Amino acid sequence: MISKPEDKAMHQLRCQQSELLDKIDELRGIGVGGLVELPQLIVCGSQSSGKSSVLEAISRVRFPTKGTLCTRFATEVILRRKPQTRVKVSIEPGDSRTDERERERLRNFTSEAFSSDNDLSELINQARDFMGISDNVNQHAGFSDDVLKIEISGPDKPELTLVDLPGLYTSASKEQSKEGIPIVRQLTERYMAKSRSIILAVISAKVDYHIQEVLDIAKDHDPHYERVLAIVTHTDKLDEGSDEEERYLQYIRNEGIKLKLGWHALRNRSHKTRNVPDDERDEEERVHFSKGRWASLPRAHVGIDRLRHRLSSILLKHIAGNLPILIRDIDQKIDDRKQSLAKLGTARPTTRDQRGFLLNISSNFQRIAAEALNGMYSKDFFGGLNNELLESGDARRLRAVIRELNEYFADAMSMHGFRRQLPKGVSEVPKPLSDLRNLKFQSYLNQWVPEMVTEEELMNQMMRQASNNRGIEFPGSANQLLVGELFRDQARPWGDIAQYHLNQAWESVNEFVQLAFGYLTDDSTQKALLAGVINPELEKLRDSLDNKLDELLSYTTSGHPLPIGRSFLERIQQSRINHQMRNLKDNLVFSNNSSENWGEQGQNTFTLHDLENAATQLQTTEGQFAVVDIVTQMQTYYETAILVFIDNVAILAIENCLLRPLEHIFSNQVINSMDDEEIEKLAGESQEVKEERERLSRELKKLEAGMRTLSTFSADRSSLSRPSALEAQLPLAEGAALITGATRLLSKSMEVRTGQIIREVLRLAMSIEFLA
Incomplete structure (x- = not known):
């Protein structure tokens, strides 16, 4: 009968611990353990290391200790x-049992409750036979990935759940085959790799x-030994007094190999x-650890009695600490299954269902x-507006990608x-807004590398062309058709750069479409839609782009420059003035470089005669065919035409021929125009799709059942993940550290105030053994 307040607090603490452990075991029972990692204690070590004896001592139940098949599969030991x-x-x-009927047959294995511990060996043998595991070592090494669950309850049992793994071994024998060596190691590593x-x-x-390699294997999966408690047996x-004894004493004092959870010593x-x-048995162990150098060890780290309490506390604290993350993981898995099921859609046996x-x-x-085209990226498919993990150029954000490509193109x-790169003064190359180190931008620049020419080379080329193409123009003038010819020659790279740009834009749209249909439907339907409908439509868009580019380039490959408006006239006049002023200044300086012509403050002074000589030289330099004016007209027209071309490629080609039609490549009209045979081909369900829907539905039910199981604790997740102000001030004594997780879970079910419970439990933990 519970009467004292401290007894009541301890009783409620035990009940809460039992409830929490039962919830985790229930998750395993309904199959959630196969979908998310569950907190657990795993017992592993070499064969003959004393694992079975440790389990016996903890549970006070006799496990079969001979090297038989009871240790050739994982055994979940549930103590309550x-x-x-x-x-x-x-x-x-x-997981290897893929036949659902076989899985159900194994789950239907039940045993009546036995009152005697001596019946455990018989029960284990029955379960082993039910699994179909033979004593013949030649039959697949006699190992299984089925889990044997042994539930043991009694008044003297600790609140624990452990998973006992087959013992590691390195040599074959009559009872165990060579093939079993890697199987046992792989099974052990699979459990060790789980972070919980x-x-x-x-x-x-x-x-x-x-x-004994167990700690080496553990280090591969837990490099800093944060999840390892070593149990030394057969001490x-x-x-007595040997170097080997001293070495193990150092280990147990956590001085040799430091483990976060420490070491513990037992006498088997x-x-x-x-x-x-x-x-x-327990009394003999107590006597053993009270003698010799063993007496110097902390009492909390020796003996089976203290190990029971230590494991209970570690497991409870571990589960409590992992509970908020576990709930979030299950939440995420539920969302994933729902999204996958939404892609598959409901069962669609009829044509009407398939069309819908x-x-x-x-x-x-x-x-x-x-x-995507309007830049509204807040939905799930786009990853949200505040997604910091999103990489630049993500194809889902199509408008952003196209704008970036247009900037690279410009x-x-x-x-x-x-x-040809014309001399400085004739044309200036602007600085790009894009980063020259960007690989995508570099790929645009690599489509064409201009030829560098000097002013003298350019003038000589133009003089030869003007001379070879003389017509009926007046002396001192050049054939006006040379302007158009020179422009078409200068604009030759436009086609290559624009074609590359349109290819990049189309590839981005294609990637966006692939991702969109991958998000909206299952793999089977996605492949059918892409092959039967979407890819042909995308190819039509590509052809439309190419045709539009040919149209935009046609006037640069033939025809005459026909600038319209005052802007061209103003620009060419300004270009002529700038060119003449530059040459006039150069001629004046060249013919009047005497220091006598320089006035105060570094300003030049020239006579009227100087100006006349410079103007005469300017006319002679320009030559009889006025080639400089031809270059000026061409470059002025080029600077006007390239801006129009860039805009036309971005708007008339990409926007009109690629982006605007995108919404209609798979519209309701397209589907309504299909006959029943086409609908069946695109949306008919294969056997794989049906099986996938069934699998996802099963997993979703398990996860939702798991969330309902944890609903008691998920109502106040923050209280599980953050210590209270009172807890933050608690002393870091061992008893306080061990019950931190448990005290968080008491606040909802206690009849007295939480603070009082914590203080009472702390006082008890300092004076008596925890959960004694």
């Missing part, structure tokens, strides 16, 4: 404190430590004492396409859009 003794054995099918597994590494002191087999039963009562399925995909695609045209 109940008034009556009860032992129950069941089987959880492993606490590793109980059992190490035998009667065997050289260096040939009575060490010679010997063959002679295998049948002595449990109390007698496609219409739903069509409506969603048109919505996503419209949002800069590339400005920098490399001409066949």
